[in-house]
Amino acid sequence: MMRTRPLKVALLGCGVVGSEVARIMTTTADDLAARIGAPVELAGIAVRRAGRPRPGVPEHLLTTDAEALVGRDDVDVVVEVVGGIEPSKSLILKAFAGGASVVSANKALLAKDGAELHEAAAAAGVDLYYEAAVAGAIPLLRPLRESLAGDKVNRVLGIVNGTTNFILDKMDSTGAGYSEALEEATALGYAEADPTADVEGFDAAAKAAILAGIAFHTKVTAADVYREGITEVTAADIASAKQMGCVVKLLAICERAADGASVTARVHPAMIPLSHPLASVREAYNAVFVEAEAAGRLMFYGPGAGGSPTASAVLGDLVAVCRNKLAGTTGPGDSVYAALPAKPMDEVVTRYHVSLDVDDRAGVLAQVASVFAEHGVSIDTVRQQGRDGDGDAALVVVTHRATDAALSATVDKLRALDSVRDVASIMRVEGE
16 A cells, blocks of 8 residues: 655755756656655755756755755655765765665765765664766666675776766767867767866766775775876877777776785776777767676666766665665665775786887887886787888887886886887776
8 A cells, every 4th residue: 555645855956967856756756656655755955046947847846955954854865966075965964863865976975985974874774875876877886786795796897987988989980189079078068167077087986986895895985096087098099099909998997806805996098909898888878897706797888977867866766765764674785894905006917008209220129128028017019110201110019917016117217218209108908
């Protein structure tokens, strides 16, 4: 039998995602009630400025007093889609203290203070759900937390930022430089007016921290994630990747060490072979590979951002949280029993693509090769191409697997050689 008294929802934020959440809750109210077992109603919508036009959003629900809305006795669930650290963190903690469960899409906050928020939710006996924080509409966190709970996840590898994937895809498909591709992404609405969080890898690093924490049952924050953005990727890098039968993608990579004693989480551009499924992920789409011991390799693919896709994930969490409320229970909480340390990037082993500008004369290749050997970095392939009449040559070296520290020492020594005019670019190679 369906309960007649509605569950009340306080919505914090009414931007692109928040307005879609409000619209879907209003237009599909009967279906949501049937799925939950009780009606669900918006108690209010907190916004920064009440005067802005918001088509389809009931004006009588708008308020600029988020704290008062969250503190209402009749609020059962708070949906937070404001973003940022404060006031979101304080509002979520206030919701917990008042007995309300929380659904959030706030990756930055969860990557920084997720452990504290989970502890507060557990102490209050309420839920904290955040499927929308990592990959938009793609169901990813719940499969990691629940479907693979009996398995051992060893690696999570993926494209988790649509803006950077769009830019790199345009550079690859059209030959455009970074600035031109960014300009197109901005014009189409894929990049913010200030794209720093995306193009410098901060957004992807926050998502990597959340993924690593869930996958490896350990506490991982954004500060534990090694981060490089795509601003230094050039058209020449894209062309070099093509010559190797690869494409360049900004990857989030979370790995359990072979001995099981530590984990790593990193975000950086990398060349991946065209044969890898991630190579075919185009434009602003996201895709994530999960490698588990029993399940093998699983791939999750779909739109990773945007109002409607993200709202879909928020509503999915809302239904689950409301069901838990009716049943008088909570869903799975934070699982950090493993408490594995995060290994520094210097110790991470990977392959590298190193492009050098060198003197075009006999003996230079042997000199360069000896520097790699001196630091224990073995070479997989070398490609040298002279340039017409200017006395220098392009030398591209692809290594076997080596530590970041060994490669850094090698590059420092190469820069000191008289025969090396410039270390033009260094990029990791993944997915072999």
